Amino acid sequence: xxxxxxxxxxxxxxxxxxxxxxxxxxxxxxxxxxxxxxxxxxxxxxxxxxxxxxxxxxxxxxxxxxxxxxxxxxxxxxxxxxxxxxxxxxxxxxxxxxxxxxxxxxxxxxx
Amino acid sequence: xxxxxxxxxxxxxxxxxxxxxxxxxxxxxxxxxxxxxxxxxxxxxxxxxxxxxxxxxxxxxxxxxxxxxxxxxxxxxxxxxxxxxxxxxxxxxxxxxxxxxxxxxxxxxxxxxx
Numbered sequence: 022x023x024x025x026x027x028x029x030x031x032x033x034x035x036x037x038x039x040x041x042x043x044x045x046x047x048x049x050x051x052x053x054x055x056x057x058x059x060x061x062x063x064x065x066x067x068x069x070x071x072x073x074x075x076x077x078x079x080x081x082x083x084x085x086x087x088x089x090x091x092x093x094x095x096x097x098x099x100x101x102x103x104x105x106x107x108x109x110x111x112x113x114x115x116x117x118x119x120x121x122x123x124x125x126x127x128x129x130x131x132x
Numbered sequence: 133x134x135x136x137x138x139x140x141x142x143x144x145x146x147x148x149x150x151x152x153x154x155x156x157x158x159x160x161x162x163x164x165x166x167x168x169x170x171x172x173x174x175x176x177x178x179x180x181x182x183x184x185x186x187x188x189x190x191x192x193x194x195x196x197x198x199x200x201x202x203x204x205x206x207x208x209x210x211x212x213x214x215x216x217x218x219x220x221x222x223x224x225x226x227x228x229x230x231x232x233x234x235x236x237x238x239x240x241x242x243x244x245x246x
Contacts (some may be wrong), residue, residue: 041220051232052232052233052234054234054235062169062221062239062240063235063239064223066234066236071232087141107174107175109235111226117190119177119180119188120165120177120225120235121177122167123174123175126171127161
């Protein structure tokens with residue numbers, strides 16, 4: 022099956038710093054999403070981005086499908102950005118479109 | 133509804149008992165998914181329903197787990213003879229169309245098996 026690898030696994034930032042989270046996947050995909058899981062466990066949709074670049078406020082994401090990776094940029098980080106960031110893909114070779122998750126990047130933003 | 137609704141939000145049960153978890157997807161969404169998240173872990177796919185097609189049950193961990201979706205809307209995940217290793221958060225998601233559609237998650241049902 023497809024492998025979804027996220028890096029780094031853990032990240033500690035000072036408030037105001039910028040960061041880049043990476044998601045590599047081992048095969049062609051037809052859906053890619055980034056989620057933020059807050060400390061209460063809620064999964065929040067950040068981006069639906071099978072290809073191209075999108076921006077939403079301080080966050081932006083780029084997926085280069087031909088090179089099998091996606092990047093999530095967080096600028097001017099805030100303590101409320103803390104939590105786990107998941108990348109998830111739907112694999113062309115999979116069955117009926119279930120979303121396969123990476124193991125996540127745990128982000129801690131210190132005041 | 134406005135979002136994916138799951139109930140109960142918390143369930144504590146004794147080992148060996150059966151439990152049912154409910155998911156009400158976003159109105160108009162044809163695809164419905166169940167995932168499981170153990171403490172500190174990523175999300176594990178369980179089962180996927182798409183319209184009237186046969187569900188993809190490839191992620192169900194054992195025959196104690198089953199799910200149904202009635203009328204193409206509400207889904208129930210049933211765990212029979214619960215074990216302590218079943219303790220986890222069970223998350224439901226829906227999308228307008230399977231495969232390429234954007235998934236939206238509910239807040240989950242936290243199951244604790246004593």
